[in-house]
Amino acid sequence: MILVISLVVAILFGAGAYLLLKPDLFRVIVGVVLVSHAANLALMGSGLSRGQPPIYPLPFSDGISDPLVQALTLTAIVIGFAVTTLLLGLVVRVYRSHFAPDLDEVARAEARREAELERDEVSI
Amino acid sequence: MIALAVGIPWVAAVALLFLDGRRRWVGWLAVTAAAAGFGTVAALAALVVVDGPREVVAGGWPPGVGIVLRADALGVAFAVLSSGVLLVALAQQVIAGVRSRTFPALVLFLATGLTGLFLTGDVFNFYVFFELSMIAAYVLTTYGGRARQTGGAFIFAVVNLLGSFIFLIAVAAIYHVTGTLEMRAVADQLAVVEPSTVILIAVALFVAFGVKLGLFPFHFWLPVVYAGARPTVAAILGGALANIGSYGVLRFGAGLLPRELELGAVALLVIGGASIVYGSLQAVSRRTAPEVLAYSSIGQVGYVLVALSVGGRAGLAAAVVFALVNSLNKALLFLTVELRGWLVGAAFAVGALSVTGVPPSAGFFGKAALFRAGLDAGDVAVVVLLFLGGALSFVYMFQIYQRDHWRPASATAPGGSSPLAARAIAIGLAMLVIALGVWPEPLISIGEDAASALLGGR
Numbered sequence: 001m002i003l004v005i006s007l008v009v010a011i012l013f014g015a016g017a018y019l020l021l022k023p024d025l026f027r028v029i030v031g032v033v034l035v036s037h038a039a040n041l042a043l044m045g046s047g048l049s050r051g052q053p054p055i056y057p058l059p060f061s062d063g064i065s066d067p068l069v070q071a072l073t074l075t076a077i078v079i080g081f082a083v084t085t086l087l088l089g090l091v092v093r094v095y096r097s098h099f100a101p102d103l104d105e106v107a108r109a110e111a112r113r114e115a116e117l118e119r120d121e122v123s124i
Numbered sequence: 125m126i127a128l129a130v131g132i133p134w135v136a137a138v139a140l141l142f143l144d145g146r147r148r149w150v151g152w153l154a155v156t157a158a159a160a161g162f163g164t165v166a167a168l169a170a171l172v173v174v175d176g177p178r179e180v181v182a183g184g185w186p187p188g189v190g191i192v193l194r195a196d197a198l199g200v201a202f203a204v205l206s207s208g209v210l211l212v213a214l215a216q217q218v219i220a221g222v223r224s225r226t227f228p229a230l231v232l233f234l235a236t237g238l239t240g241l242f243l244t245g246d247v248f249n250f251y252v253f254f255e256l257s258m259i260a261a262y263v264l265t266t267y268g269g270r271a272r273q274t275g276g277a278f279i280f281a282v283v284n285l286l287g288s289f290i291f292l293i294a295v296a297a298i299y300h301v302t303g304t305l306e307m308r309a310v311a312d313q314l315a316v317v318e319p320s321t322v323i324l325i326a327v328a329l330f331v332a333f334g335v336k337l338g339l340f341p342f343h344f345w346l347p348v349v350y351a352g353a354r355p356t357v358a359a360i361l362g363g364a365l366a367n368i369g370s371y372g373v374l375r376f377g378a379g380l381l382p383r384e385l386e387l388g389a390v391a392l393l394v395i396g397g398a399s400i401v402y403g404s405l406q407a408v409s410r411r412t413a414p415e416v417l418a419y420s421s422i423g424q425v426g427y428v429l430v431a432l433s434v435g436g437r438a439g440l441a442a443a444v445v446f447a448l449v450n451s452l453n454k455a456l457l458f459l460t461v462e463l464r465g466w467l468v469g470a471a472f473a474v475g476a477l478s479v480t481g482v483p484p485s486a487g488f489f490g491k492a493a494l495f496r497a498g499l500d501a502g503d504v505a506v507v508v509l510l511f512l513g514g515a516l517s518f519v520y521m522f523q524i525y526q527r528d529h530w531r532p533a534s535a536t537a538p539g540g541s542s543p544l545a546a547r548a549i550a551i552g553l554a555m556l557v558i559a560l561g562v563w564p565e566p567l568i569s570i571g572e573d574a575a576s577a578l579l580g581g582r
Contacts, residue, residue: 020286025278032285039292046300069299072248076292079255083285086259090266090278097271109271 005045012038023104025091032087036080043073125168126180126193129203130240133161137232145228151218154228158211161235165207169200173573179245192306194245197573198379198444202371203242205448209363209455210235212549216459217356219545224267231360233260238364242371247295247305254291254368258284261365268354276352283345287335294328301325311380319383326384329376337369337425340399347406350418355461358414362421363455370428370447377432378440378578385435392433397509399426404516413461413524417454420479420520423513424450427494430506434497440575442493445567449490449560453478456553461528468547469529471554476521478557481514486560489567 012034019031047069052058054067136157143150172178177196181187195203214231222228237257244250262284265277299305301321302313314322331342338346350358377385385392403423410416428450431443456475460468478487491510498506560567 020282028282032282035286035289039289039296042293043296043299046296068305072299075248075252079252083255083259083281086262087278087281087285090262090274090281093266093269093274094271094278097269097274109275113272 002045002048005041005048009038009042009045012041025094029084029087029091033080033084036076036083040073040076040080043076044069125164125171126178126195126243127182129161129164129168129195129243130193130236132164133157133207133232133235133239136161137229137236140229140232141226145222145225148218151222151228154232155211155215155218157232158207158214158235161232161239162204162207162211165200165203165239168195169204172197172200173570177577188306188309191249192245193240193243194307195243196577197570198371198374198577199242201444201448201570201574202367203239205451206238206242206364206367207235209451210238210360212455212553213356213359213363213459216546216549219543219549220356224269226263227267230260230264233257234264234360234364238367241368245307247298247307247310249305251288251292251295255288257365257368258288261361264357264360265349265353267357272352273354276349279345280349284335287332287342290328290335291332294325294332297325297328307375307380314380315383319387322381323384323387326377326381326388329381330373330388333369333372333376334395336372337366337428338422339395339425339429340402340422341395343399343403343422346422347415347418350421351412351414355414355458358417358461359455359458362417362458363451366421366425366454367447367451369425370443370451373428373432374440374443374447374574374578378435378443385432389433389435392429393505396426396429396433397505399423399429400509400513401516404513404520407520408516408523410520411527413528414458416520416524417457417461420517421454423517424454424479427490427510427513430509431494431497434494434501434503434506436497436501437572437575437579438493438497438500440578441568441571442490442497444574445493445571446490448567448571449478449486452553452557452560453487456550456557459553460550463547463550465547467551469525471547471550472529473525474554474557476525478561479521480518484558484561486557486564486567488561489564493568493571 016031016034016038019027019034022028022031047066049063049065051063051065054064058064136154140150140154140157145151145154168178172195177194179195180193181190182193183190210231214228217227234257237253237260240253241250241257244253262277262281265280266273295305298310301317302310304310304313334342350361353361400423403419403421403426407416407419407423410419428443428447431439431446434442453475457472457479460472460475474485478485481487481491491514495507495510498510
C-alpha cells in the first residue's frame, strides 16, 4: 500500500511540477493543486497503519490505526483549498490588469515597462 | 501569556475585517492593536530572558498529547522583531493613507501568523502558522492594485506555495520517521536515526526555507516581488516575512537536525557564498533603489547561511544576531525609499552604514560576530567572503544614496517632502539602529541565549 501511495505521490508531484512550468496561468494553478494533493497524500501515507478504528472507548485488542494523520491531512486540504481560491482570484486580477491569462504576455508587459524606465533614465 | 501574544492580533484582525480599513480611525485602531500585540510579545520576551523558556499546552492536555506553544530566547527574539517591524510599517502606511479596505486586517493576520510560528513547539502547527502568514503576505503584495503588483504577487504566491508544499512533505517524512510532531521529541528521535535517512528530510526543509529566504539558486522570484511591491509592503516582506526563512533554518537546521547540518556545512558555505557574491554584484548593477535593496537582501541572507556553516555556539549566535540586524536594516531602508525631506537622507545613510557594517551601527556587531566566529573556526573562506561582501555592499548602498539623496530636492521628490510623522518613524528606526550599535549588550546576549537554547534543545 505504501509503495502504491508513494508512486501516486511521485506521479502527482511530477505532473504538478510539469504544469507549473507552463506559461498558461490556469495550468499553473492546476499544477499547484496537484502538488498540494501530492503533499496531502504523502501526509496520509506517513502514518498508514492497519487496525481498529480509534474511537473511544478504545478496543483493547492489538493495534489501533493512527488518527493523527487524518486530522493533519484534513487541515492541509482546507489550507490547500483556501490557497487555490486565492490563486484563482489573483489570476482574475492579473487578467484584468494585463488582459492576458498568459505569463509570456505578462513578461512582455514587464519588458516594455523596463524599456520605458531605461529611456527615462537616459533622458535625465 | 503566550496565548495572549498570538490571540491579540488574531482577534483584532478578525474584527477589523468587518471595518473599512481606509478610514483613519480604523487604521489607528489597527495600529493600537498591533502595538498591544507588540507590547505583549515584548513583555513575554522580558520574562523569557529573565526566567528562561516558558511553555503552554493548548487545551489543558498533558504534554506529549496536546499541542505545545513554547517561547524560548530564539523564538521571542524573532517575534519581537517581526511584530515591531509590522507595527512600524502599519503606522507609516496609516499616516500616508491606506487605499485598500483590508490592508490593516491583513497586517494583523500576518502578525498573528508570525508570532504563532515563532512561538510554536509543534512541527505541523509551524506549517499552519506558516501558511497563515504566507496567505496574508500574498494578498498584501497585491496592495496598490497595479499590473506590477498583481503580476509580482502571482509569481510570489506560486513559487512560495511550491516551497510550502515541499515543507509539508518534509513534515510528513518527519512524522513517518519519528512518529511525533513535537519539536523536542522530534529532535531526540532524529538524533538516533541513521543520517542517510534524515538527510533527505534536511534537504527538503532547506529547499523550503531557501525559497522563503531567496537564497541564490532559489532567488528568482524575489527581485520582481520586492521591487514591484509598495515600499511599505516591501519593508514588511523584507523585515518581517523573511524572518521565517532565517528562523526556520536556525530552528530546524541547528535545533532539530544538528548532525545533518554538520554534514552539509560545506554545501551551506558554498550556497551562502554564492548568494553573497551574486546578490552584491547584481545590486551594484541595478539603478532603482527598490531593485538594489531586493538584490542586497539576497546577498545579506547569504551571511546567515555562512554563519550556520561555521556552526558551534559562536556561529549560531552570529547567525541569530545577523538575521535580526539584517531585518531591521531592510525595514528601515525600504521605509525610507519613498520619503524625502529633512533628515530622511540621514536615516537612509544610517541604514546603509548598518548594511555595510560600519560602527556605530547595529550592523557592525552583526558582521563582527560573524567575523569572530570565522576566525575562531580558522575559516579563511568566511573571512574573505565577509570582506568581499562588505566592500560590494559599500559600493551599491552609496550608489543609491548618491542618486536619491544628493540631487537637489526638486529633482528627486516630485511631491515635495513627506509627512512629518512618516519621517519621524523612519528617523526613530534609524536611532534604534544606532542605539543598538552603541549599546549592543542586549542584542549580543539574546544571540547567546538563542544559541544555547538551540544547542540545549538536542
